[in-house]
Amino acid sequence: LLGQTTIKGYFSKILKMSQDKIEIFESELSEERRKQLASDFDMVQKALKAKSEGLQNSKSELICLYNEIQSLPRASEDKDYFLVAHNLLQRENSELEAKVFKLSQEFEQFNHFAIGRKTAAANLITSKNICKDLVSKLPVLEVEIQSPKEDREELCPEQGESKQKEIAEESVKEGTLPRERQKEDSQQNQAMKGEGQQSTLKPEEIVRLREELNRINESLLQSQSSGDSSDDTSAQVGAVNARSD
Incomplete structure (x- = not known):
């Protein structure tokens, strides 16, 4: 228990x-x-x-x-106003695009004209330098042309006299002058005269060359003056376009 x-x-x-x-x-x-x-x-x-x-x-x-639903008629009027403003902005935008396109075309033309003017100016300078070089060389050429002529004129009589002396001596020794020798001497004399005539320029040819150089120089100056006048004309056209815009 x-x-x-x-x-x-x-x-x-x-x-x-x-x-x-x-x-x-x-x-x-x-x-x-x-x-x-x-x-x-x-x-x-x-x-x-x-x-x-x-x-x-x-x-x-x-x-x-x-509240907006209650003012819907007024909203319709505002919608019409905005549509008119939108159309006006679109028209102004189109006009601006046309002006921009026109200006871009004028800029391309001006750029092309400027490049052409630079090329023409470079060619003009090169031509003027060549013309000046030729004009400066004219007196030297005249002297060089005249001096060989005078030397040949001095040498030809001396060679003729010496040749005649040799022929006379040989004829005395041989008794007679062969025909072949006479023919050879005459051919040599003609060749010498022909060379003198070919290498000698006439005075009128020198004058003609100088006149041609002067005409080239004048044409170059006229082309330069015409290029300046075209620049003035293009500037006037650009000013007129700016005023019209």
Whole structure:
């Protein structure tokens, strides 16, 4: 009996301890449940508040739309005004595009003209330098042309005299001059005369060469002056175009 009483007492203590623990767990669970429910309630309250604000905004938008619908006739007038302004802007844009295209064409023409003028100026300078060089060489050429002529004129009589002396000596020695020798000497004399005539320029040819050089120089100067006048004309045309714009 004593042993049974001891065992019952022991089980009763364990039962009591278990009940106490269960009560503690229940209290803790209830506290956590309460906190969870409070948190859920707050979230639901915030969501309802956000939906209420969204509904309020939607209501404001609906009111604005209603007011716009009420003012539709005035909106139609504004639409007509904007259409007129749009057409006007399109026309001005087309005019500006035409002016830009015209200016681009004029710029291309001016660029082409400027390049051509540079090339013509370079050719003009080269031609003027060549002409000046030829003009400066004319006196030297005249001297060089005259001096071989004078030398040949001096040499020809001397050669003729020496040749005659040799022929006379040979004729004296041989008694007679062979015909073949006479023919050879006459051919040599004619060749020398022909060379002198070919290498010698006449004075009128020198004068003609100088006149041609002068005409070339004058034509170059006239082309330069005409290029300057064309520049002035292009500048005047550009000024007229600017005034018309």
